[in-house]
Amino acid sequence: MSMWNQLVTLLRGSAHEAGQSVVDKRALVILDQQIRDAQAAQGKARDDLATLTARRRLIEKDLDALTAQRGKYEASARAAMQRGDMDLAREVAERLASIESEQATKTPQIADMRGAEDRIRGIIKQSDGKIQALAREVEVVRANESVQKAQASVAASYGGTISSMGSAADSLKRIKEQQAIRDEKFRASAELEDMRTGADLDAKLRSAGLLEGSSSADDILRRLSGPQDGGEATRLPGAEPRALPRE
Incomplete structure (x- = not known):
């Protein structure tokens, strides 16, 4: 392979890789749009089903009218034949032939349309289930994506946080x-x-x-238990009289 072909292959591979990377990053956006497109298609399918049902019901009304006309003309043909008016009876018979032909055409149409309605209704129901399942899966993926982004953010800042905490503890x-x-x-x-x-x-x-002007608790108690106003001193239990120095 020539160098030029290798370069072209490399560019194509790089373009595919870049495009795939963009698609992966925007996968949820793409899925959301695809779901909206599918829901729009479902709405169009429902509208088409309603149109088909309306047309089938109109044909059924026409068939009911033809059945009523057939009964009326059959009675008229019998009456004309009883009166011997064969020309009128033939004319009515020709009209009956046209009605029966139209009935023979519309009857299978109604059956086909009913079958198509059932098939479309089943497809719509199945597609609704798939869309709902995909939407739930997208919500799960979106929730997981949010959680993983939060985890990545915590993991990215964890090292710096631990380092900062260590520095703060040292300080x-x-x-x-x-x-x-x-x-x-x-x-x-x-x-x-x-x-x-x-x-x-x-x-x-x-x-x-021993310091002048200082008294202990015992000294204070002894002083308070000494004679007051010339009376006999009140001796407290456990307190012995203190000997006075001689002059």
Whole structure:
């Protein structure tokens, strides 16, 4: 195969592939249009069936009229023959022959038309079922397509989301560490300040009741249980009188 033929084949293959790709991407749109076209064809078939039924009913009415005429003319021919008027009887007989010929033509037409109506009605019913099944299948495919697009979107963003979450978690960990360091720095600074001013030592002395102006809970209870207004002191259970220093 020459190079030119290979290039032509490649172009044809590429065009087919591109066209197939376009068709695949727009498959649901194409199917929707095909369903609409089929429904329109079904509507035309129903209209044709209605027309055929109407014509058949008109022929049946004509046949009923011919049957009524045949009965009337048969009675007239018999009456003419009874009167001996054979010319009139022949004329009526000729009319009867025409009616019977027309009846013989229209009777099979009605049967054929009824058969055609039944066939068309069956085809319409079958086509309706196929169209409905195709429409339901298209809806299922459309729903699956929507779900898969959503899944693809989630999958595409999943990696970036996980990476972002990891970065955020690392940032949160660093912030907590920085806050913990600042808390320790504040605590250490306060301790150094207490040591510099002696506040830590004062706190220890105050807790031991050795700092002037400080009283423990027991001291307060003893004071309250001492003599009031020259009366005898009320001794609380478990509270011993505190020895006063000598002058």
